[in-house]
Amino acid sequence: MKRIGILTAGGDTPALNATIHGAVLRACERRIEVFGFIKGFSSLFNPRVPHVRLNPLFTPIPELDTTLGGTLIGASRDYVDANDHPTIAEVVDRLKRLQIEGLICIGGDGTLNGMQALSDHLPTVLAPKTIDNDLGLNYRHEPDEWYREPGPEPGSSRYVRAPSYGKFDLDHMVNYVTPGFATAVFVSAWAVQRIRSTAESHRRIAIIEVMGRHSGYLALGAAYGQPDIVLIPEAPLNVERLVERVISVYELQKNAVIVCGEGIVDERGQELGSETSSTDPAGNKVLTGAADSLRQILIQRLGDTYFTSKRRNESARAAIFTRKVGHTQRGGRPVHFDRFYGVQLGGHSVDLLLEGHVNGVAVLQWSQERGFYIDSVNANDFRDRYGLIHARQVHSSFYDAEALRPSRLGVDYLVPIFSEALGADDMEAVRQSLFRTSNLTQPYHSVNVDINKRIRYLE
Numbered sequence: 001m002k003r004i005g006i007l008t009a010g011g012d013t014p015a016l017n018a019t020i021h022g023a024v025l026r027a028c029e030r031r032i033e034v035f036g037f038i039k040g041f042s043s044l045f046n047p048r049v050p051h052v053r054l055n056p057l058f059t060p061i062p063e064l065d066t067t068l069g070g071t072l073i074g075a076s077r078d079y080v081d082a083n084d085h086p087t088i089a090e091v092v093d094r095l096k097r098l099q100i101e102g103l104i105c106i107g108g109d110g111t112l113n114g115m116q117a118l119s120d121h122l123p124t125v126l127a128p129k130t131i132d133n134d135l136g137l138n139y140r141h142e143p144d145e146w147y148r149e150p151g152p153e154p155g156s157s158r159y160v161r162a163p164s165y166g167k168f169d170l171d172h173m174v175n176y177v178t179p180g181f182a183t184a185v186f187v188s189a190w191a192v193q194r195i196r197s198t199a200e201s202h203r204r205i206a207i208i209e210v211m212g213r214h215s216g217y218l219a220l221g222a223a224y225g226q227p228d229i230v231l232i233p234e235a236p237l238n239v240e241r242l243v244e245r246v247i248s249v250y251e252l253q254k255n256a257v258i259v260c261g262e263g264i265v266d267e268r269g270q271e272l273g274s275e276t277s278s279t280d281p282a283g284n285k286v287l288t289g290a291a292d293s294l295r296q297i298l299i300q301r302l303g304d305t306y307f308t309s310k311r312r313n314e315s316a317r318a319a320i321f322t323r324k325v326g327h328t329q330r331g332g333r334p335v336h337f338d339r340f341y342g343v344q345l346g347g348h349s350v351d352l353l354l355e356g357h358v359n360g361v362a363v364l365q366w367s368q369e370r371g372f373y374i375d376s377v378n379a380n381d382f383r384d385r386y387g388l389i390h391a392r393q394v395h396s397s398f399y400d401a402e403a404l405r406p407s408r409l410g411v412d413y414l415v416p417i418f419s420e421a422l423g424a425d426d427m428e429a430v431r432q433s434l435f436r437t438s439n440l441t442q443p444y445h446s447v448n449v450d451i452n453k454r455i456r457y458l459e
């Protein structure tokens with residue numbers, strides 16, 4: 001191979017530039033040119049295929065900075081539809097004309113699904129990223145548990161999951177953790193600690209919503225901020241238990257902090273925070289308002305007198321407040337863990353292409369014996385019997401649905417990731433950069449301005 005392409009698809013994630021950097025460094029070593037496609041798959045749908053040479057003369061461009069959040073080549077949620085054969089043929093033709101011999105997609109489960117359509121035409125490799133940590137398998141045979149059954153509308157079908165049989169073992173997880181997750185947990189846990197101050201001082205109940213779609217890893221990780229209650233989408237909300245737990249915590253300490261994943265569901269499996277008709281371009285349901293729904297439930301169940309009788313607050317409305325960590329958890333400088341493994345996964349993706357993997361996934365594995373190590377699997381390993389790739393969910397053994405907290409195994413899962421996730425330089429970077437006088441006197445200089453100057457097109 002002489003030239004490969006790379007793109008970043010889906011939502012931005014802190015370690016994207018680190019992963020691109022790892023790929024470009026390895027490509028330089030192996031004398032391969034790397035074209036970065038602008039804004040994910042959107043570039044390939046554009047007849048002019050906007051792209052950037054990321055290593056002219058086998059030297060990484062200076063804009064490629066592993067400590068910069070986001071992605072210097074841009075991202076979008078444009079998605080390759082496997083049934084749209086004319087578009088796929090056009091994309092393949094454009095890649096051929098650019099002499100691209102292999103493609104690295106940096107993304108999550110949606111990207112991997114989209115990449116499958118291209119993998120029949122040229123070698124592709126996925127380098128994983130997602131703050132949701134939902135790209136992976138809890139155990140090797142997990143995709144086999146999915147099957148389809150007739151849906152409510154005539155001729156429709158829906159996915160159902162059979163109960164899991166195998167014994168769960170952390171060493172058997174496929175892609176233990178994904179770059180981006182550690183940084184997002186770092187921000188979320190910090191947010192939880194900081195919001196506690198107001199809850200404690202003003203005798204309030206804080207409900208903090210974190211991202212993660214239908215997967216509760218981010219909420220689970222936010223437990224590092226010591227919330228009193230953690231609610232994850234995988235465990236349907238039991239209102240009685242929640243109310244009981246809130247009262248017991250509030251009685252003791254006159255404040256309570258609840259963390260909820262944005263995708264939490266009620267006992268019928270209905271998302272508390274979904275705008276049902278709304279989906280993003282990749283078809284993902286837009287989730288918003290889980291914390292607000294919880295607040296309404298608690299306002300109703302606790303009532304004003306619960307707060308006024310003890311002079312703790314003027315009303316339930318005044319006492320119970322919500323905050324979303326929002327895109328803060330997705331942006332900014334990646335922590336050491338994400339940078340370190342992002343770089344390695346990017347480098348390994350190039351090796352996989354060169355070793356002839358035509359539809360591979362670089363993965364970050366963990367075992368008691370070896371700690372973290374880089375490996376690879378076939379994309380097919382993630383696909384169910386119909387070919388679809390599902391988002392990984394938090395395994396039930398990671399969560400204590402009685403105590404509404406991570407279980408012992410959930411703690412065991414998190415510890416290897418976070419015990420050394422922060423580098424000394426992460427805090428030092430804040431100390432040195434945040435209050436620079438030039439931040440006040442100079443306008444922000446966006447990497448997009450520099451990259452724009454480098455964009456080339458298919459003639």
Ligand code: F6P
Pocket residue numbers: 011130131132211212213262280287330
């Ligand atoms: O998939 C990553 C993610 O951050 C989810 O956790 C969240 O639901 C979604 O993206 C938000 O997407 P957007 O930035 O497009 O609103």
